[in-house]
Each structure stands twice: as C-alpha cells, then as structure tokens.
Amino acid sequence: MATLSTAQRLVVKIGSALLVDKQTGAFRGDWLRSIAEDIARIRARGTDVILVSSGSIALGRGILKLPATTLPLEQSQAAAAVGQIRLAREWEDALVPHGITTAQVLVTLEDSADRRRYLNQRATMETLLGFGVVPIVNENDTIATDEIRYGDNDRLAAQVAVTVGADQLILLSDVDGFYSANPSEDPSAHRYEVIDSITPEIEAMAGDAGSGLSKGGMKTKLLAAKTATAAGCAMAITEGSVLHPLMALEAGANATWFTSRLDPHAARKRWIASMKPCGEVTLDAGAAQAMADGRSLLPVGVIAAHGSFGRGDPVVIRDPQGATLGQGLSRYTAEETRLIVGRHSWEIEEALGYPGRAVLIHRDDMAL
Structure with missing residues (x-):
C-alpha cells in the first residue's frame, strides 16, 4: 500500500474551508x-x-464584504479576482521562510481538454518543478463559467496529478476517509482503510453529488480517485483541518487509500501508445540511437515528416529504414515540423519566424 513517506511526486488538494474560517x-x-x-x-x-x-x-x-449566500456569476468572478492575489501572497509568505519559491498556475477545464494547451501546461509545470518551485494551482474562477469549469477542486487535483505524472494525490477533506455510509447519519457506517478497486457497490455508497460531507460530496472524490488511479497515482482522503495534516497522515492518521497497480509513467506510455496517429516522422541513425538511450527527439535528428497533425497530436516515430520505433506527441504542427526538419535548436526561430521549443517530442511524451 502507498504511504506518504514513499511519494516521489505529490499533489495535495486543499479546500477553502481549511484556509478560511x-x-x-x-x-x-x-x-x-x-x-x-x-x-x-x-x-x-x-x-x-x-x-x-x-x-x-x-x-x-470577505475583502469585498459580499454576503455569505450564493453569489451571482459576476460577483463570484470579481471575488475570485480579488481573492486570488491574497491567496497567492499568503502561500508565498508561508513558504518563503523555508526557502521555497512558489508559482501561481491558474487553469480551466479547456486546458486539459485541448491537447496543445495540456502539453503547454505540462511543460510549464515540469520546468517549474525542475527549478525546485512549488506550483500553487487553482481553477481560473475569474473567467470560468459553469460550462467551462471543473466545478470542484477534487477533479482538478486529479487532473493535475495526471498532468504532472504524480504517484500520490492527497485530498485534505472534512472527513477522515471513505465510509460505507454518511457516518453523521448512520452510526453503523465504517471507514475503509484501503480500496483496491472502485466497484459499483463502492460507488453506490458515495450517494449523490450533493450528499457528501464536503463540497461536491464523496461522489466527486470517487471520480477523482478513478482518474488518478487509472494514471498510476495512488490517492488518499484524510482529515485536513488539524494542524500539520500531512505529518499526521504520515504518522498514521485515519485515511482511505485508493491504490493503483500501475506506475504513472507506464500508465502515460500506455495511453500514448493507444492513440490513433495523425502522422509520422522519420529519424536519422543518430536520432534513432538517441531514442533508444531515452532522450527527447530534437528537430535536427528528423529527416522527414508526413501527415497532417497539430500540436499535441500523436505521430509514429520511424527509423531510417522505416521500421516503427514508437509513438509520441508532437510539440509542433506538421507544417512547422517540415520547416525545422534537420535544423539545430538555435535555427528554429529563423525557420519559423518566431521562437519555438527546442524539443519536437519530449521523452515523457513518447512510448517506444
């Protein structure tokens, strides 16, 4: 079973009720x-x-002195715009004494639905983590409407975990795990320590979306668990209102762990390999060897590009003899790729007329 002490890349979801009385x-x-x-x-x-x-x-x-009732969309978006600055500042002030740099990342549902934007978000997050930064992610409530929003940060957290290839996701909640029924209504309800498979029986225990103990209810937490575990990420639900909630979890505090039999990297490779390709690129011998050594694909190693693909679309990767090496997600369109074939990184801007990424297909975005 996963434990917090073994996490290599951790996503922690924090609800507003934990931050604001x-x-x-x-x-x-x-x-x-x-x-x-x-x-x-x-x-x-x-x-x-x-x-x-x-x-x-x-x-x-609170800053705008708005009533504690359901707000019209415009007021909700205005509150988000004012509150987001304060939220980012509070996190920065809390973490900077520990020598930790923070970054604000605001996303919408479209950022994961659109493959190009998804890859851009993934690349940015990987770069931030490479610099040792702690990204603070939130839904962009200033522009999001019901039609283009996640609606709850349980789902958002699961999607972020998938995007960054996390191996653990912790939902800090107002309840210490997943119960067979609402414990405030059913004294016989029992908490599950570990759930290896989300069966129809487990789903039935969650009730409707509005019947749980926190915003969105336990239903949304199960949806988050499905998303996370399918991508190789274990997930825990635990009580978050106590001081030092992560250390409490590590010390054995009550929780429910949803396990995954997959490694997050293997799960991502399987997803990429299963996609229908939109085109193909052929490599020279040096680039083919670089692929075998686990490197990213640079434009200089490509000798031809065929098909009609966009940024983020899957393409087949072939060696000089035409044999299939694997499949990957392109960071350039087919037209752009043909313009930069065989070029070094410093020649890309001249070829395209605008700056571009050094990598055509990142090693994390290919399945060989």
Whole structure:
C-alpha cells in the first residue's frame, strides 16, 4: 500500500474551508504555517510537491464584504479576482521562510481538454518543478463559467496529478476517509482503510453529488480517485483541518487509500501508445540511437515528416529504414515540423519566424 513517506511526486488538494474560517471569514494563518512546515519537510527528502488550493472566492468575498449566500456569476468572478492575489501572497509568505519559491498556475477545464494547451501546461509545470518551485494551482474562477469549469477542486487535483505524472494525490477533506455510509447519519457506517478497486457497490455508497460531507460530496472524490488511479497515482482522503495534516497522515492518521497497480509513467506510455496517429516522422541513425538511450527527439535528428497533425497530436516515430520505433506527441504542427526538419535548436526561430521549443517530442511524451 502507498504511504506518504514513499511519494516521489505529490499533489495535495486543499479546500477553502481549511484556509478560511466559515464563521468569521478570517484566514487560518496558524494552519497554513503548519502545512508549510509539512511541505518543507517533505520536499527536503527530494519529493516534488504541487498544491491545488481553493480559497480565492472565499477570501475575495470577505475583502469585498459580499454576503455569505450564493453569489451571482459576476460577483463570484470579481471575488475570485480579488481573492486570488491574497491567496497567492499568503502561500508565498508561508513558504518563503523555508526557502521555497512558489508559482501561481491558474487553469480551466479547456486546458486539459485541448491537447496543445495540456502539453503547454505540462511543460510549464515540469520546468517549474525542475527549478525546485512549488506550483500553487487553482481553477481560473475569474473567467470560468459553469460550462467551462471543473466545478470542484477534487477533479482538478486529479487532473493535475495526471498532468504532472504524480504517484500520490492527497485530498485534505472534512472527513477522515471513505465510509460505507454518511457516518453523521448512520452510526453503523465504517471507514475503509484501503480500496483496491472502485466497484459499483463502492460507488453506490458515495450517494449523490450533493450528499457528501464536503463540497461536491464523496461522489466527486470517487471520480477523482478513478482518474488518478487509472494514471498510476495512488490517492488518499484524510482529515485536513488539524494542524500539520500531512505529518499526521504520515504518522498514521485515519485515511482511505485508493491504490493503483500501475506506475504513472507506464500508465502515460500506455495511453500514448493507444492513440490513433495523425502522422509520422522519420529519424536519422543518430536520432534513432538517441531514442533508444531515452532522450527527447530534437528537430535536427528528423529527416522527414508526413501527415497532417497539430500540436499535441500523436505521430509514429520511424527509423531510417522505416521500421516503427514508437509513438509520441508532437510539440509542433506538421507544417512547422517540415520547416525545422534537420535544423539545430538555435535555427528554429529563423525557420519559423518566431521562437519555438527546442524539443519536437519530449521523452515523457513518447512510448517506444
């Protein structure tokens, strides 16, 4: 079974109720500082950490003195715009004493639905993590409407975990795990320690989306678990309101772990290999050997490109004799690829007329 101490890349979802007191609307500074200490300890052992943090609307509501009722869309978006600045500042102030640099990443549902934007987001996140930065991710509530939003940060956190190839996702909740029924209504309800498979019986226990103990209910947490575990990421639901909630989980606090039999990298490779290709690229001998050595594909190693593909589309990778080496997601369109075939990285801007990425297909985006 997964344990927090073994995580290599960790995504932590934090709901607004953990950051903002429901009764007073005040920011829970002590709690934030305690989880910042947790994050610093986890990162000190070499684990990448990504935070999916709610709270912008709740904070903006208080700053703008809006009522504690359902807000019209325009007021909700205005509250998000005001609150997001405060939220980012609070996270920065909490983590900078530990020598941790933070970055704000705002996303919408379209960023994962559109493959090109998905790859751009993935590349940016990988670069940030490479610099040792802790990304603070939130839905872009300033522009999102019901038609283009995730609607809850459980789903968003799962998608972020898939995007960055995390091996663990922690949902800090107002309940200490997944129960057979709502424990506040059914005294006989029991908590599951481990769930290896999300069966129809498990789904039935979650009830409707609005019947859970937190926003979106347990139904959305199961949907998040399905998304995460299918991509090789184990997921835990645990009580988040206590001080040092991550260290509490590591010390054995109540939780439910959803396991995955896949490695996140293997799951991603399987997904890429299963896609229908839109074109193909042929490599020279040197590039073919570089692929075998686990390197990314650079334009200089390509001798031909065929088909009609866009950025983010899957293409077949062939050796000089035409044999199939594998498949990968292109970071350039077919037209752009043909313009930069055989060119070095410093020649790309001249060939295209605008700056481009050095890599045609990143090694993380190919299945050989």
